[in-house]
Amino acid sequence: MLPTPSTSHVSFDRVYEPAEDSFLLLDTISSSTEVAFLKDRFSNATTHPPLVLEVGVGSGVVLAFVAGNADNIFGRHDVLTLGTDINRFACQAASQTVQTAIASSAQPSVFLDVVNGDLASSIRHQSVDVFIFNPPYVPAELPDFSRHDSYNALPAGKKATTFEQDSYLLELSYAGGEDGMVVTNRMLAQIPEILSPNGIAYVLLCAQNKPEDVKKNIRSWGPGWLAETVGSSGKKAGWEKLQIVRIWRQTSG
Amino acid sequence: MKLLTLNFLTCAIKTCKGSPASFPLHPRDSELEIIETDINLPFLKNILPRLTWDAVRTISTELGLPELPATAPTREDLVEPSSTSEDDAEEVPTQVAKDLHRLLLETCVKEGKLVCGCCEHEYQVKEGVANFLLPGHLV
Ligand SMILES: C[S@@+](CC[C@H](N)C(=O)[O-])C[C@H]1O[C@@H](n2cnc3c(N)ncnc32)[C@H](O)[C@@H]1O
Ligand SMILES: [Zn+2]
Numbered sequence: 001m002l003p004t005p006s007t008s009h010v011s012f013d014r015v016y017e018p019a020e021d022s023f024l025l026l027d028t029i030s031s032s033t034e035v036a037f038l039k040d041r042f043s044n045a046t047t048h049p050p051l052v053l054e055v056g057v058g059s060g061v062v063l064a065f066v067a068g069n070a071d072n073i074f075g076r077h078d079v080l081t082l083g084t085d086i087n088r089f090a091c092q093a094a095s096q097t098v099q100t101a102i103a104s105s106a107q108p109s110v111f112l113d114v115v116n117g118d119l120a121s122s123i124r125h126q127s128v129d130v131f132i133f134n135p136p137y138v139p140a141e142l143p144d145f146s147r148h149d150s151y152n153a154l155p156a157g158k159k160a161t162t163f164e165q166d167s168y169l170l171e172l173s174y175a176g177g178e179d180g181m182v183v184t185n186r187m188l189a190q191i192p193e194i195l196s197p198n199g200i201a202y203v204l205l206c207a208q209n210k211p212e213d214v215k216k217n218i219r220s221w222g223p224g225w226l227a228e229t230v231g232s233s234g235k236k237a238g239w240e241k242l243q244i245v246r247i248w249r250q251t252s253g
Numbered sequence: 254m255k256l257l258t259l260n261f262l263t264c265a266i267k268t269c270k271g272s273p274a275s276f277p278l279h280p281r282d283s284e285l286e287i288i289e290t291d292i293n294l295p296f297l298k299n300i301l302p303r304l305t306w307d308a309v310r311t312i313s314t315e316l317g318l319p320e321l322p323a324t325a326p327t328r329e330d331l332v333e334p335s336s337t338s339e340d341d342a343e344e345v346p347t348q349v350a351k352d353l354h355r356l357l358l359e360t361c362v363k364e365g366k367l368v369c370g371c372c373e374h375e376y377q378v379k380e381g382v383a384n385f386l387l388p389g390h391l392v
Contacts (some may be wrong), residue, residue: 047295048303051261078296082261084385091382110296110358113256117385121265122376124276148386 002030002072003063005101010093014057014171015164020233021134021204021242026065027204028244029132030233035073041198043075049110050079050129053194055119055187057083058173060094062132063114068101070109077107083114084122087169088152089161091116091149116152119187120194128194131201133187136173138206139180143171180209188214191247192221200248202230207241215245224250247248254383257357259312260304263318264369265376265385274370277308280316281375283365292354298328300357313356326353 004026007018016022028034042050054063063083070079081098085091091114098111112159115122120131151165158253161169162240205211211229218227225249234241259277263293271277306325313321331350338344346354368377377384 011378040334045295045299047299049299076295078293078299080300082258086386088382088384092380095382105285108291108293110293113254113383114260114380114381115254115258115262115385117265117383118387121267122385124261124263125270127261152386 002026002065002069003104005061005068005097007059007093009063009096009100010059011089011229012059014161014169015090015093016085016170017033017060017213019060021137021206022061023032024231024233024244025062025134025202025204026244028071029062029066030073034230034246036066037200038130039075041200045076045078050074050075051127051196052079052081052130052132053120053123053128054081054083054132055085056132056133056135056173057085057094057114058087058090060097062092062134063094064098064101066130066132067098067109067111068105068117068227070105071107076211077105077109079109080112080185081109082112084117084120085114086118087172088116089169090114119183119191123194126196126199129196129199131191131195131199133184133202134204135184135187136176137180137184137204137206137209138174139175139177140171141179142175142177142182143168176209178196180206181214184209184214189220192225195249197249198251200246203245203247205243205245211240211243213247218245218247226250254362254378254381255358256309256312256316256360256362257300257384259367260308262367262383262385264374265373265387266369266374267374268375269316269371272371275372277305277312278367278369278376280312280362281366281368283316283378284363285316286308286356286361286363286381287359288361289359292346292351294331294344294346294350297331297346297350297353302329304357309357316360318356318360321356326350
């Protein structure tokens, strides 16, 4: 078992607290099959350092896990980590989580930043080698974004957030609209653009997201696109409550 | 926000993505700070081919930092010749490597703006966090 990053500095009143979904991502990315897959693609130490992008970092627990255990996962420690989140408080919290994890790692990797933005809209095309997303996946009405700007910072002249503000910020972390897929579908549409030719993506889905349909849809993006479930939890009567889908392109040759 | 991060970012507006002018974003009215981190020489050697050197030069000039050479350093430029070794850990960084580390990973934009050369949109950086949210995103 690789160490789980500390998130004790994070205020879970307004930033998503690591839960079963977060831990499923950690377990899947560090599973022997995924480590073998990642090492096969990226461990050649003379190639460029892989860029890991996590969208929706929340507390930063997942990105920090990758940054802190880069050597175990990739077989090299010159790995770059970058994050985004729509919630500015999460951006600040996650930066600290990643930096703390790197500081306590014997083989420090290289952390870039966490930027405040919508999905991967500010990321250069074809630059991401490993993409990770634990989306807001619960079928629940999307929050009312009209007050995002005012809720995304401390109220003017105040030192604390309001209760309404915190509720809004937490809603952003779970509410996924119809089938819980509205945000995920927007993200899936960006994946072919941001991935490098060798790039792969890990996206978490829940049973209500209709994962079989989602995978079928990804396979129809074009020749070579693959999507497989590579981790799952909460098996009940043949139903996986949560699963991680790996998305990648078959490299020709 | 580190200057190396700018090597991976562009304007968030869809119609700008195709335009070469949307990269790099141009820092404006920046307040810089130095945040020291340990140098990672194998990383610096491997990142060279991923850097858009012209963009690194442009950003550095726009920030009023010392002018960079027209071409990127080579892997050899980063390692003290006497220390070249099979084992990365034995290698000693040159001044070129230390300067590159300082520029890419220790020089941070604390406050300021990042401006798209295509649409002129200004993205704010506050307390080191860049904000790429657009009003249109939130509908
Ligand atoms: C389920 S939480 C996952 C948090 C963390 N990655 C984890 O696994 O514990 C979803 C995260 O996505 C963020 N998020 C929601 N919508 C987003 C968007 N449009 N762009 C970027 N991040 C978003 C939320 O603020 C929240 O931090
Ligand atoms: Zn633009």
